[in-house]
Amino acid sequence: MTKKFWKATAIRALRTVAQTAVATIGTSAVLTDVNWGLVISASVLSGILSVLTSISTGLPEVEAK
Numbered sequence: 163m164t165k166k167f168w169k170a171t172a173i174r175a176l177r178t179v180a181q182t183a184v185a186t187i188g189t190s191a192v193l194t195d196v197n198w199g200l201v202i203s204a205s206v207l208s209g210i211l212s213v214l215t216s217i218s219t220g221l222p223e224v225e226a227k
Contacts, residue, residue, distance in 0.1 A: 163217075164224075167224050170216075171216040171221065174212055174216060175213050176209070178208050178211075178212040179206070179209040179212075181208075182208040183201055183204075183205045186201045186205065
């Protein structure tokens with residue numbers, strides 16, 4: 163696994179974390195109803211799963227070049 167692979171993996175994981183946070187926050191009617199513990203927990207877990215998926219299946223954007 164190269165430096166290029168880890169950079170692409172980190173970018174993909176951060177995007178996944180951000181998408182999960184936005185989706186989780188969006189389930190609340192108002193900002194004061196947001197369960198921040200749930201947002202953080204779900205976002206971190208999605209980032210970990212994204213990294214593990216990248217390791218197990220590879221990244222097309224890295225392998226194509």
